[in-house]
Amino acid sequence: KQEVTQIPAALSVPEGENLVLNCSFTDSAIYNLQWFRQDPGKGLTSLLLIQSSQREQTSGRLNASLDKSSGRSTLYIAASQPGDSATYLCAVRRDNDMRFGAGTRLTVKP
Amino acid sequence: ETGVTQTPRHLVMGMTNKKSLKCEQHLGHNAMYWYKQSAKKPLELMFVYSLEERVENNSVPSRFSPECPNSSHLFLHLHTLQPEDSALYLCASSQDRLNTEAFFGQGTRLTVV
Numbered sequence: 765k766q767e768v769t770q771i772p773a774a775l776s777v778p779e780g781e782n783l784v785l786n787c788s789f790t791d792s793a794i795y796n797l798q799w800f801r802q803d804p805g806k807g808l809t810s811l812l813l814i815q816s817s818q819r820e821q822t823s824g825r826l827n828a829s830l831d832k833s834s835g836r837s838t839l840y841i842a843a844s845q846p847g848d849s850a851t852y853l854c855a856v857r858r859d860n861d862m863r864f865g866a867g868t869r870l871t872v873k874p
Numbered sequence: 875e876t877g878v879t880q881t882p883r884h885l886v887m888g889m890t891n892k893k894s895l896k897c898e899q900h901l902g903h904n905a906m907y908w909y910k911q912s913a914k915k916p917l918e919l920m921f922v923y924s925l926e927e928r929v930e931n932n933s934v935p936s937r938f939s940p941e942c943p944n945s946s947h948l949f950l951h952l953h954t955l956q957p958e959d960s961a962l963y964l965c966a967s968s969q970d971r972l973n974t975e976a977f978f979g980q981g982t983r984l985t986v987v
Contacts, residue, residue, distance in 0.1 A: 768916070795972055795973035796973050798975065798976060800978070805962070805981075805983065806980055806981065807878075807880075807964055807979050807980040807981045808964065808978035809978075810976065810977060810978075813975045816973075853917070855917075855976075857972070857973060857976075859971075859972070860919075860922045860924075860929055860930040860971050861919050861922075861930070861932075862907075862917075862919065862976060863916075864916040864917040865916060866914075866915070866916045867916075
């Protein structure tokens with residue numbers, strides 16, 4: 765059974781810092797990995813999708829990497845802003861199922 | 875606007891009530907999903923529909939009954955729920971059910987009293 769772990773569970777940084785969020789998974793037989801953002805009480809917003817054959821994807825200040833063989837992905841956020849404060853979730857897909865981690869709650873202080 | 879719309883946004887229901895959650899996607903996708911998000915737990919997959927056929931039922935109690943009348947609409951019918959069913963219910967869609975990007979709605983916050 766696929767297990768997805770996100771470390772750290774919570775992170776607080778001052779505005780302007782670069783930061784890395786980590787996601788690990790136990791079964792490397794995945795189709796893709798997707799990073800989401802969730803604001804309190806709201807739905808999920810897709811940030812980046814990495815197919816299993818890819819190593820990384822970039823969108824603006826966000827860069828996600830994937831090392832499928834070691835079961836790891838990282839989300840790099842450059843020059844963090846208070847508006848980046850949210851919970852960040854990673855999910856790995858295999859067949860019909862997307863397995864989610866518990867998320868990293870990020871707070872960026874002005 | 876994410877392209878996936880859920881109604882209602884909030885719902886309070888008694889344990890003997892019957893209610894339905896609605897999800898509509900405007901993205902032309904062929905796969906739709908229901909997820910449950912409880913406090914301090916990862917999202918849990920409940921049901922998957924592909925081309926209007928249910929392809930996954932993730933050991934969900936029968937008090938939850940999904941319906942997919944067409945590729946754009948997905949319902950979750952609720953009856954005789956328990957307080958522990960209180961959660962955020964999220965609908966998602968993707969082009970297919972294998973390896974394409976998933977898009978989520980804003981969710982329905984359900985409280986069972």
